[in-house]
Amino acid sequence: xxxxxxxSLGRKAMAHxxxxxxxxxxxxxxxxxxxxxxxxxxxxxxxxxxxxxxxxLSGHAARTIHGRFQGLYGGRTPLPSELAITSDEQLxxxxxxxxxxxxxxxxxARVTSGELPIETLHELTDEEIITALTQxxxxxxxxxxxxxxxxxxxxxxxxxxxxxxxxxxxxxxRLRKLPTPERVKxxxxxxxxxxxxxxxxxxxxxxxxxxxxxSSG
Numbered sequence: 001x002x003x004x005x006x007x008s009l010g011r012k013a014m015a016h017x018x019x020x021x022x023x024x025x026x027x028x029x030x031x032x033x034x035x036x037x038x039x040x041x042x043x044x045x046x047x048x049x050x051x052x053x054x055x056x057l058s059g060h061a062a063r064t065i066h067g068r069f070q071g072l073y074g075g076r077t078p079l080p081s082e083l084a085i086t087s088d089e090q091l092x093x094x095x096x097x098x099x100x101x102x103x104x105x106x107x108x109a110r111v112t113s114g115e116l117p118i119e120t121l122h123e124l125t126d127e128e129i130i131t132a133l134t135q136x137x138x139x140x141x142x143x144x145x146x147x148x149x150x151x152x153x154x155x156x157x158x159x160x161x162x163x164x165x166x167x168x169x170x171x172x173x174r175l176r177k178l179p180t181p182e183r184v185k186x187x188x189x190x191x192x193x194x195x196x197x198x199x200x201x202x203x204x205x206x207x208x209x210x211x212x213x214x215s216s217g
Contacts, residue, residue, distance in 0.1 A: 009155060010034030013194035017201075020190045024198060027172050031204045034197055040151055044118045045111060046077040047151045048133065051143050052103050053096070068094035080118075083108030103138030110136055122152055149196050158195035160184040168202025171210070 014034060018025035040047060053069055054062040070076055072090060083104055091101035110116040116136065121129050126148055133144040142161045148154040159165055160181035169179050169187060179187065191198040 009194075010036065010197065013155070013197035016194055017191055017198055023172050024191065024201065027168075027201050027205050030208060031201050034200065036153075036200070037150055042077065044121055044147075044151065045080060045107075047147060048107060048118065048136075048139070049077055049083070049104060051146060052100060052107065052138055055100065055138070055143070065095045069096070078108070080108045080111035084112050099138065103136070106137040107139075121147075126154055126157060149199070153196075155196045156193040157199070158185065158188045158191070159199060160188075162199070164203050164206060165199050168199075168205045172202065172205060 010033060014028055018028060049069075050066060053066045057065065069091075072078070072086065072094065073082060078086065086105065086108075088098070088101050088105075091104065092098065096104070107116075111118050116132060121132060124132065129148060129152075130141060130144040133139050133147060134141060140161075142159060145157050145159040145162075148157045149159070163178075166178045166181075166184060169175065169184060170177070173179075173187070188195050188198060
C-alpha cells in the first residue's frame with residue numbers, strides 16, 4: 001500500500017481521524033506518521049493462494065511451506081489450471097493439511113472455469129470482492145478483507161474479526177474486555193473513509209510496549 005499516493009492518503013487520513021476521534025488522535029501521536037505497507041508483487045491469484053497457505057500458521061512455518069508449494073512448480077506460484085490438477089498427495093507431501101489442499105484446488109478450479117474472475121477483481125467494489133472471494137472454500141470475510149487492504153490498498157476497510165484490531169481498540173479505549181465485532185464496527189464507523197489507515201494504527205499501537213506502573217512502595 002506504500003506508493004506515491006500513500007503520503008497524501010496518510011496526511012488526509014491522519015487529519016480526519018484526529019478530528020473525528022480524540023482517542024485515535026492520541027494513538028496517532030504515540031505511533032507517528034502513517035507508513036502504509038510495501039506494494040505487493042505478483043498477481044492477484046498469487047496473493048490469494050499465498051493467503052490460503054499462510055492461514056493459521058506462524059510466519060516461519062508458513063514461509064517454509066509456501067516455498068515448498070512454489071517448488072512444486074519450478075519455484076513459482078502455479079497457474080490456476082496447474083493447481084486445479086495437482087494431486088492431493090503432492091500437496092500433502094509438502095506439509096499442507098487435507099483442508100488447505102482442498103481449498104487451493106477449489107481456488108484453482110474456480111479461476112480456471114471463469115467462475116472467479118480473479119485478475120479483474122480490482123474493478124469491483126469492496127463488498128463485491130468479498131462476495132466473490134468468499135465463494136472459494138476456505139476463504140472467509142477476514143481473508144478477503146486482508147486482500148482488499150494489503151493487495152489492493154483499499155483505504156476504507158475495517159477488519160472487525162481481526163484479533164489485532166480488537167486488541168488495539170481494547171488498549172486505546174481502555175476497555176475491560178475485547179470488543180465484539182459489532183462494537184468494533186460501531187467504534188470505527190466515524191473513521192470512514194479511512195478505516196484501513198485506522199486499522200494500521202491499531203496494529204502499530206500493539207508494537208509499542210505498555211508502560212509498567214511505578215511501585216508506590
